Amino acid sequence: MLDNDGKKDKFTDQFGRSVRAMSDYFGIGLQIAASFAFFVFLGYWADTKFGTSPLLMLAGVLVGMVGMGLVLMKTVQKADRERKGRT
Template sequence: MSDKKNPLTEYAEYLSLGAEIAIGLAAPILIGYWLDEYFETSPWILLGGCGLGIINIFVIIFRLAKRLDN
């Protein structure tokens, strides 16, 4: 039996990872921007969203590294 994966499965895994990274970074930033506009506190909540997005990226990277280590 071959150890090769279906190419579509591999593409789906990479696409899923890319979407997870993009959403994990963009969502807190966009929410922070919207909240800043709503509460007129610019740029403080946006900066918090940026920090949260960066933390999300590190969590995703560490989870990926742990998964690849197994």
């Protein structure tokens, strides 16, 4: 959107940046939730198949938590690199 001087409207520019940042974080949240749920349900399925309840489900929870930590570390490192690149 252009104002009377032909400059880009600040609101539109800030809104676009906000939407891009929000979509990045939404994607990260979805990735974390999906990977955690996958390993928990995999552990639950293995428990029902092998009769080891709740050991394999707890192992799935543990693997899911480690995966979440790795995703968060990767995200923080990427954000830190981008922040250092801007300054």
